[in-house]
Amino acid sequence: MRQEIYDKITGYIIENQKKFYRLAFSYAQNQEDALDIVQNAVLKALDHYESLKNTDAIKTWFYRILVNESIYFLKKNKKEIASGEDLGLEIPYYERGFEPSDDLYNEINRLDVEIQNIIKLRFFEEMSLKEIAEITGANLNTVKARLYRGLKLLKQNIQEVNL
Numbered sequence: 001m002r003q004e005i006y007d008k009i010t011g012y013i014i015e016n017q018k019k020f021y022r023l024a025f026s027y028a029q030n031q032e033d034a035l036d037i038v039q040n041a042v043l044k045a046l047d048h049y050e051s052l053k054n055t056d057a058i059k060t061w062f063y064r065i066l067v068n069e070s071i072y073f074l075k076k077n078k079k080e081i082a083s084g085e086d087l088g089l090e091i092p093y094y095e096r097g098f099e100p101s102d103d104l105y106n107e108i109n110r111l112d113v114e115i116q117n118i119i120k121l122r123f124f125e126e127m128s129l130k131e132i133a134e135i136t137g138a139n140l141n142t143v144k145a146r147l148y149r150g151l152k153l154l155k156q157n158i159q160e161v162n163l
Contacts, residue, residue: 002050009049012058013042015024019125020066026120027070029109037073041066060134067117067135074113107157115150118143 013020017038024037044065044116052061108119117136122126133140 005048005052005055006057009058009062012062013045013097014134020062022162023066023120023125024070026105026124027074033131034072037069038066041069042049044069057134060131060150063121063127063131064137067121071113071117081150102159104154107154111153111156114138115146115153118147119150119154122147 020038020041021034023036025031027146028034028037041062045062045128085118108116111119116138118132121132121135122129127135129143133143134144138146
């Protein structure tokens with residue numbers, strides 16, 4: 001039974017790796033960091049695969065791990081302090097097909113992390129509100145309220161920018 005769960009998880013991860021990278025990239029905005037986030041999420045999932053009680057819930061279980069890893073990455077990077085050494089000029093790398101293409105993406109990233117999670121999972125990953133509630137651990141009505149509030153804030157911010 002354990003091997004069967006492990007095989008299902010690894011199959012799911014391999015099958016959906018591009019989706020996971022895309023979501024991690026939406027948080028990190030950097031190829032290497034996005035790959036690190038996905039790698040850490042995969043390692044955590046494989047280390048704790050025995051905690052998965054229902055194999056039908058692999059999707060929400062893994063997305064919860066991935067979102068938590070992404071949030072942890074953002075928090076960790078806020079706390080990092082430059083050592084003062086001359087690090088040189090770093091040229092950013094943009095993955096084709098994953099780069100943020102407009103102001104809407106930047107406006108989404110300016111929202112609270114909880115609202116960002118819901119908007120990214122709903123519109124980038126095309127998940128249902130029920131799945132998002134399971135992933136975030138929030139009540140379905142809370143997810144709906146945050147989504148509505150986030151979309152309202154986006155609309156206001158975009159209209160301010162266009163004035």
